[in-house]
Amino acid sequence: MSVVPTTLIQTKLTSPSSDDSLVQRAALCALLGAERPRAVSLVVAPAGFGKTTLVCQWLDSHSLPTAWFSVDEWDNDPVRFWSYLLSAIQQCEPEFASTALTALASSQPPKMEALLPALINQLAQRSEPLVLVLDDYHLIDNANIQRTMQRFIEHLPPHVYLLITSRSEVALPLSRLRVSQQLTEIHEHQLRFSATETASFYAQSMALSLDERTCETLHRRTEGWVAALQLAGLSLQRVTDRAEFLAEFAGDDRLIADYLTEEVLSQQRPELRRFLLLTAHLPRFNAELCDAVLDANGSSELLVELEQRHMFLIPLDQRRRWYRYHHLLASLLVQQSADEAERRTVHRRASEWYAEQESMEEALLHAFQAEDFVWAGALLDRFGMRLFHGGSVRALRAWMQRLPTEVLEASAQRLIIYVWALFASTDENVEPWLHKIETLIESDPETRCCTEPQLNLIRSFSAMHHGDVHRALALVESSQSQLPADESHTHTAPGLLLCVAYFVTGQLQKCEALLEKNIALSLRQQSAISLIPLLAVQVRLLLRSGRVQQAEQQLQSSWHLLQERGWDQIADCAWLWLVGEEVAFLQRHFDLAGERLQRAQALIATESWQIARSVVVLRQGLLVLAMGKRDEALRIYRDPELLECGTMVLPFLPSVQQLRQQLAFELGEANKEHDALTLQANIKRVSDASCEFDLLLFARRLLQRGEATAVLQLLEAFLPEAEAQQRRLSVLEARILIALAQQQLGKQQQAARTLRVALDAARKEALLQPFVLAGAALVSLLRLLLNRGQELFIEDILARLPADDEVGDEVVASTLEVSLSDKERKIVNLLALGLSNREMAERLFVSPNTIKTHLKHIYSKLNVSRRAQAVLKINALGIST
Numbered sequence: 001m002s003v004v005p006t007t008l009i010q011t012k013l014t015s016p017s018s019d020d021s022l023v024q025r026a027a028l029c030a031l032l033g034a035e036r037p038r039a040v041s042l043v044v045a046p047a048g049f050g051k052t053t054l055v056c057q058w059l060d061s062h063s064l065p066t067a068w069f070s071v072d073e074w075d076n077d078p079v080r081f082w083s084y085l086l087s088a089i090q091q092c093e094p095e096f097a098s099t100a101l102t103a104l105a106s107s108q109p110p111k112m113e114a115l116l117p118a119l120i121n122q123l124a125q126r127s128e129p130l131v132l133v134l135d136d137y138h139l140i141d142n143a144n145i146q147r148t149m150q151r152f153i154e155h156l157p158p159h160v161y162l163l164i165t166s167r168s169e170v171a172l173p174l175s176r177l178r179v180s181q182q183l184t185e186i187h188e189h190q191l192r193f194s195a196t197e198t199a200s201f202y203a204q205s206m207a208l209s210l211d212e213r214t215c216e217t218l219h220r221r222t223e224g225w226v227a228a229l230q231l232a233g234l235s236l237q238r239v240t241d242r243a244e245f246l247a248e249f250a251g252d253d254r255l256i257a258d259y260l261t262e263e264v265l266s267q268q269r270p271e272l273r274r275f276l277l278l279t280a281h282l283p284r285f286n287a288e289l290c291d292a293v294l295d296a297n298g299s300s301e302l303l304v305e306l307e308q309r310h311m312f313l314i315p316l317d318q319r320r321r322w323y324r325y326h327h328l329l330a331s332l333l334v335q336q337s338a339d340e341a342e343r344r345t346v347h348r349r350a351s352e353w354y355a356e357q358e359s360m361e362e363a364l365l366h367a368f369q370a371e372d373f374v375w376a377g378a379l380l381d382r383f384g385m386r387l388f389h390g391g392s393v394r395a396l397r398a399w400m401q402r403l404p405t406e407v408l409e410a411s412a413q414r415l416i417i418y419v420w421a422l423f424a425s426t427d428e429n430v431e432p433w434l435h436k437i438e439t440l441i442e443s444d445p446e447t448r449c450c451t452e453p454q455l456n457l458i459r460s461f462s463a464m465h466h467g468d469v470h471r472a473l474a475l476v477e478s479s480q481s482q483l484p485a486d487e488s489h490t491h492t493a494p495g496l497l498l499c500v501a502y503f504v505t506g507q508l509q510k511c512e513a514l515l516e517k518n519i520a521l522s523l524r525q526q527s528a529i530s531l532i533p534l535l536a537v538q539v540r541l542l543l544r545s546g547r548v549q550q551a552e553q554q555l556q557s558s559w560h561l562l563q564e565r566g567w568d569q570i571a572d573c574a575w576l577w578l579v580g581e582e583v584a585f586l587q588r589h590f591d592l593a594g595e596r597l598q599r600a601q602a603l604i605a606t607e608s609w610q611i612a613r614s615v616v617v618l619r620q621g622l623l624v625l626a627m628g629k630r631d632e633a634l635r636i637y638r639d640p641e642l643l644e645c646g647t648m649v650l651p652f653l654p655s656v657q658q659l660r661q662q663l664a665f666e667l668g669e670a671n672k673e674h675d676a677l678t679l680q681a682n683i684k685r686v687s688d689a690s691c692e693f694d695l696l697l698f699a700r701r702l703l704q705r706g707e708a709t710a711v712l713q714l715l716e717a718f719l720p721e722a723e724a725q726q727r728r729l730s731v732l733e734a735r736i737l738i739a740l741a742q743q744q745l746g747k748q749q750q751a752a753r754t755l756r757v758a759l760d761a762a763r764k765e766a767l768l769q770p771f772v773l774a775g776a777a778l779v780s781l782l783r784l785l786l787n788r789g790q791e792l793f794i795e796d797i798l799a800r801l802p803a804d805d806e807v808g809d810e811v812v813a814s815t816l817e818v819s820l821s822d823k824e825r826k827i828v829n830l831l832a833l834g835l836s837n838r839e840m841a842e843r844l845f846v847s848p849n850t851i852k853t854h855l856k857h858i859y860s861k862l863n864v865s866r867r868a869q870a871v872l873k874i875n876a877l878g879i880s881t
Contacts, residue, residue, distance in 0.1 A: 009362070011284055011316035013088045015068040015133065018060045022053060023193070023201045029058045031186060032163075036064065036129060038184045039156055040177055041163045042170065045188035047331075048227020051165040052135055052314075054191065059131070064161075065092040066131045070316075071139050072283055074365065078144045079109050085134070086119070092130055096122060103569025103603070106391050108425055110569070112148040114602040116155075124157040131161045138166040146171045153177075192224030201226070206233040217246050275302050280333030281346045284316060284324045292353040293346050344370045355379060360387070364399055373407045377414055384417035388424070389492070391528040391570040397421040412440040412451045419458055424529060425571070430462060457493050464500060467655070473501045492522050492530035503537050503652055506692070506725045508545055511537070528567040535561070536575035537652050543583055546728025548765040555580045574600040574612060578653060581619060586729075586769045588800065590627050597623065611656060618659035625666055626769070637663050654693050662697055665704075666773075692722070692730050699737050708744035711737060732761050733770050740777055752784045759785070763793045771797045786857070827854050831867070832874045 032041055032054075043051045059066055067088040075081045083104045086097040100115045123130070140146070150173050156162065164170060177183035193201060198219040202208040210218075222228040239245045268276070279290050290299035303323060306313045316322040325333070337343060347370035354363035360383045367376035380399055387396040400408060400418040409415060419433045437455055460475035476497045495518035502511035515538050522531035535558040542551035558576060562568040577600035584593035597620050604612045621636035637660070654662070695718060702711045715734045722731050735758040742751035755778075762770065771778060779801055782794050823844070830840045837855070841848045855867075864870050 008084065008087050009284070011322040012070045012072070012084060013068060013091055014317050015059065015066060016052060016056055017315040017318060017320065018056050019053075019205075021205050022057075023197050023205060025050070025054050025057060025197075028054050028186060028190060029061055031190075032058045032184060035062075037131070037161045037163060038177075039158075039161060039182035040153060040172075040174075041161070041184040041186075042174070043163070043165045043186045043191075044167070044169060045186075045191045046167050048225060048230075049188055049191040050226045051191065053226075054186070055133060055135070055163055055165060059133075062131075064129055064131045066133060067092050068133045069135065071134060071136045073139050074283075076140055076142050076145070078112055078142060078148070079104050081140065081142070081145050082112050082115075082148070085132075089123075089130070089132065093126060098566065099563070099569050101569075102566045106394070106570035106572075106603075108394055108571025108604055110571075110602045111605045112144070113151070114605060116148060116151055120152070120155045120157065123160055126157070126159065129159045129161065131163060133163045133165075135165050136167070137164045137170055138168045191226075193219065193226060193229065194224065195219045198224065198229060201229060202233055206230070206237075208233055208236060210236070214242060214246065221246075272302060272305070275299070276306075276333055277337045278342070278346050280325060280330050280337065281343055282350060284322055286322050289350060289353050293349045295349070344372065346370075348372050348375065351375065351379070355382075368402060373404050374410075377403055377407045377410065380417065381411065381414055384414075385420075388417065388420055389525065389527040389529050391567060391572070393421050393425040393529065394571075397425055409436060409440075412437050412444070412455075415440070416451060416454050416458065423458065423461060430458070434459065434462070457497070460497055461493075464497060464504075469501055469504050472497060473505075476501070492518065492525055492527045495521060496530045496534055499534060499537050500652055503541055503544075506722070506727055508541055508726055511541055515541070523565075528562075528565070528570055529572065532562065532567065532570060532572040533575055533652070536579050539576065539583070540579045540652055543579065543586070544729050545726050546732065546761065546765060546767075548583060548586060548767060551583050552580075555583060569603065571603050574603040574616070575653070577603070578615065578619065581623070585623060585626070587766050588626075588768045588772070590623060593623055594620075614656045615653060615659065618656065618663055621663045622659070622666065625663070626772075630667070633663065634667060634669070637667055637669060658693050658697070665697060665700060692718070692727070696730065696733050696737070699734070703737060703740055703744070706744065708741035711741040712745075715741075728761065729767075729770075732758055732767065735761075736770055736774050736778070739781060740774060743777070743781060748781075748784070752781055755781045756785055759793065768797055768800065772800045776801060824854055824858055827851065828858060828874055831855075831858075831871060834871070 037058075043054060045051055068091075069084050069088040071081075071084075075084060083101060086101050086104075090096045090098070090101070097119055100119055103110050103115065140149075150171075153162065153172060154176075164172075174183055195216060199210075199212070199215045202210050202215060202218075218229060218232055222232065235245065236242060275290070275294065278294055279285055282289065282293065285293075287300035287303055290303070291297055303313065307315070307320070307323075314324050316324060324330070347366045351363045351366035351370060351372070352375075354366060360379075363379055364376060364383075367373075367379055376399075380396075380403070384396055384400075387393070396417070400414075400421060408418060415433060415437050419430050419437070422428050422433070423430055434455065437451065441451055441455070456475050460472045463469075463475060464472035476494045495514065499511050499514050499518055502508070502514065515534060519531060519534050519538070522528075522534060539551050539555045539558065542548075542554055555576065559568065562570075562573060562576075567573070577596045581593045581596040581600065584590070584596060597616060601613070601616050604616065617636055617639065621633045624636070625633035695714070699711050699714055702708075702714070715738050719731060719734055722734065735754055739751045739755040739758065742748075742754060758771075762768075771782075779798065782798055782801075786794050786798075826844060827840060830843060835843070837848045837851045841851050844851075855870075859865060859870055862870050862873050864873055
């Protein structure tokens with residue numbers, strides 16, 4: 001289970017401080033590059049060979065901007081790894097990857113494959129060189145990280161240089177880099193000290209005066225292994241008989257490490273030895289943390305002493321406030337610390353210290369390492385809702401799932417936090433958890449007053465997501481009256497649900513009045529988890545009320561707001577992009593609609609949200625079908641995964657089942673009788689706005705079956721309340737269907753009048769798609785209205801409908817008979833006889849310009865552009881007399 005870092009540990013992004021007393025590796029620095037390194041430089045050797053020191057020396061000799069990432073064992077997770085790597089680059093380029101970083105910190109982070117192209121392009125736009133250092137990369141064995149790193153390296157911009165240190169060979173695409181001479185490799189044999197460097201090391205770094213023979217012996221026995229040389233030097237500082245020491249000194253690396261560690265520790269005074277053994281459990285530490293862990297003062301002086309004595313202490317910042325031990329020494333010290341109770345105490349105290357600093361991630365990490373799950377549960381009680389409202393829902397869920405069952409279920413409040421996390425990031429049925437909460441409340445009546453309102457809130461959201469809007473409203477109104485009077489996070493939830501409920505039930509004025517208030521509250525409370533769906537509802541409300549262009553403007557405004565807050569890549573932003581896709585789709589901006597669907601898909605690219613993913617896929621099916629790609633739409637419709645979704649819905653969007661029925665209808669694939677009956681069963685009341693999607697699709701089914709009278713009865717009962725509630729988009733769709741039903745009953749003029757009302761409502765907002773969806777049956781009515789104004793808008797619609805030869809000659813002929821005026825009919829007859837414009841003008845006693853004007857309208861109604869085409873079509877259709 002991945003856990004996203006809620007706050008980045010800055011010392012992991014800072015290169016270790018250089019030490020002028022260390023032996024300078026000039027030859028190896030030259031290998032890395034006199035001015036700039038090659039595309040990738042790899043320094044591979046076991047612990048203690050000076051890999052990091054070499055890289056730091058090379059960096060000190062250059063002035064290149066450097067991004068540093070010290071990898072640790074907790075980073076073997078794609079989200080954590082890339083969060084730190086991108087943040088490292090951000091130290092040099094403050095604006096870099098801010099969107100991607102927010103995405104990775106969200107409750108449903110996207111896959112890195114989706115983010116990499118934009119990140120690489122952003123790096124490519126950088127004008128200055130950049131060195132990116134990954135220290136201790138051997139700790140990474142996650143296949144996903146390896147795969148994305150391979151792609152990152154394959155497309156590395158020419159002015160970005162990657163330096164990697166590792167204790168083992170790395171799974172990266174090195175062959176191509178070797179062939180193209182873009183790879184520098186430095187290995188163990190190159191890092192081993194020479195005899196001269198060994199002598200310099202003891203004299204310069206260790207301040208030891210050793211004769212040439214002793215230096216040669218140590219060099220031979222250690223084979224130039226820097227860590228062993230340093231450990232030997234520490235022992236030599238204290239022994240009196242150097243000859244005896246050298247005689248016992250073995251040559252095996254592991255034995256050297258074990259022996260020297262024991263020698264070094266045994267020579268230290270008890271206070272310092274205890275300090276080393278206890279603080280070795282900490283991945284990084286400062287004096288205050290060490291004091292807390294040891295429950296004593298004086299750590300600052302001990303750290304200074306250890307640094308002065310070169311006791312494998314590595315500063316992590318320029319101020320020398322944070323440190324870590326050399327990994328070799330740390331691992332050996334931990335092995336020496338056999339007391340399990342003492343280890344747990346260290347981690348518990350570290351967790352308490354981090355909790356006081358409000359460092360949520362570190363506090364939780366140490367709590368779990370201490371295996372103090374009761375304390376971890378208390379921390380989650382304290383920090384849980386902050387994580388939830390900040391959008392870190394996935395991280396919260398992961399922490400909760402690491403608790404033993406008895407700890408997780410020990411408190412009703414803790415379970416409520418867990419259920420919120422489940423509810424917001426998975427499709428899991430939360431009912432069993434709600435029953436457990438109720439049981440806990442019954443056994444502890446004192447908790448009822450604070451937990452029952454929250455339980456009712458969750459139940460109201462659950463009811464909403466199962467389509468029971470009226471029960472959801474009743475529950476939220478009940479819980480709202482029981483919540484405390486102070487303005488807190490708990491108040492953002494009922495406000496959100498009320499807005500959604502009013503929207504779903506078609507009470508758009510009530511919803512709009514509440515939206516601004518609740519958006520402002522969510523901003524004050526820093527509740528991304530409430531704000532994002534509220535913004536999505538706001539955009540869809542504008543769309544549903546027919547204000548399409550305002551909806552587009554609001555979408556852009558909402559997106560800028562989320563970017564400013566750093567919330568633009570939280571998974572819930574997918575709802576905003578799904579609504580934005582609908583805005584673009586209705587105006588037939590299909591490329592833009594496709595881009596927005598891709599953004600939604602990237603945000604919810606996780607197995608936990610099958611329903612959301614299915615909604616995106618089905619919207620994609622409707623989009624590609626509208627673009628004429630029927631085979632692709634058919635493949636999507638037949639995808640078996642879409643049949644496996646549960647009954648949950650995303651309240652302010654059509655459900656998976658509804659979208660699938662719509663796609664089936666558009667494709668002509670569904671069993672019309674069965675689906676029509678299913679839709680009819682779903683329609684509870686004609687006036688119920690929550691059923692309008694089903695109702696309008698049912699009307700289209702009836703129209704398809706030739707039941708025009710039933711369509712008129714259904715929609716004429718639907719219209720009054722829809723108009724009263726200003727659900728203008730549904731009203732527009734209903735009027736188009738009514739016009740088609742009237743046409744089907746032979747009421748051509750009445751149908752034209754109905755359609756004209758719909759055209760008047762749609763023209764200002766450029767709403768083309770509702771007319772195009774009506775198909776070829778609308779052609780005759782549109783041509784009838786073509787010479788009565790609105791020519792450009794009607795022609796725009798006609799251009800997107802099937803051509804006349806696709807509609808059928810009988811339909812086109814009857815259309816022309818109705819739509820041609822008396823004057824135009826006379827001109828058609830003369831045109832069929834082959835008369836010129838002047839001859840027709842003389843016969844009809846009008847000017848040639850008048851004939852030209854009439855011909856223009858006739859050509860448009862015939863869907864032709866030239867005289868010869870018009871004559872051929874007139875004769876083919878038999879409309880001349």
